[in-house]
Amino acid sequence: SQQGEEDPQALSIQEGENATMNCSYKTSINNLQWYRQNSGRGLVHLILIRSNEREKHSGRLRVTLDTSKKSSSLLITASRAADTASYFCATAGAWGDSSYKLIFGSGTRLLVRP
């Protein structure tokens, strides 16, 4: 079963605008990660945020984590047409069997119009 659920399912913005995607999950986590996927093939890791962190930045990416609400958001600033892709959140559980595998959400399809 999927752990994370992304919102919105699809997002269309103009180049230069900011894109915000949200992820909700159900159980306690060790870390939450965001991945990008082009054309339905391999996923590329973007950023990891640990359960004791609240915010993290990497270039034009900003990730927040609210463990009390079991939610995370990914912000892409000053979007470019090349950012067009599907974005997935993935969670690694806090303990036991869940801690060594990533469970993915259903993704947000982002379209950045030139």
Next chain:
Amino acid sequence: GAGVSQTPSNKVTEKGKYVELRCDPISGHTALYWYRQSLGQGPEFLIYFQGTGAADDSGLPNDRFFAVRPEGSVSTLKIQRTERGDSAVYLCASSSTPDGKVTEAFFGQGTRLTVV
């Protein structure tokens, strides 16, 4: 190689046939994962290896699916008596798990399996 390699990139097979999908992980990564992704969905966990052993195969949909990693490196996902519903992209990933917890996973480009 520098990344995770999956072969073949595409596989078309007839219903009822047997297929093998290969994954060559990043050298030194002890953790290896198989996922399955259907169109418009997120990757669905199938099986996890730590070294040579299948530590968690709870995601395998039924006993037609089996995976091995005999020497703790290359892994093969085997599907018997394929069905049209098995059509999907099969993704392999590897990771280091320094304290038993997964961090960044590196994915291959996937094998697109089509069962006709």
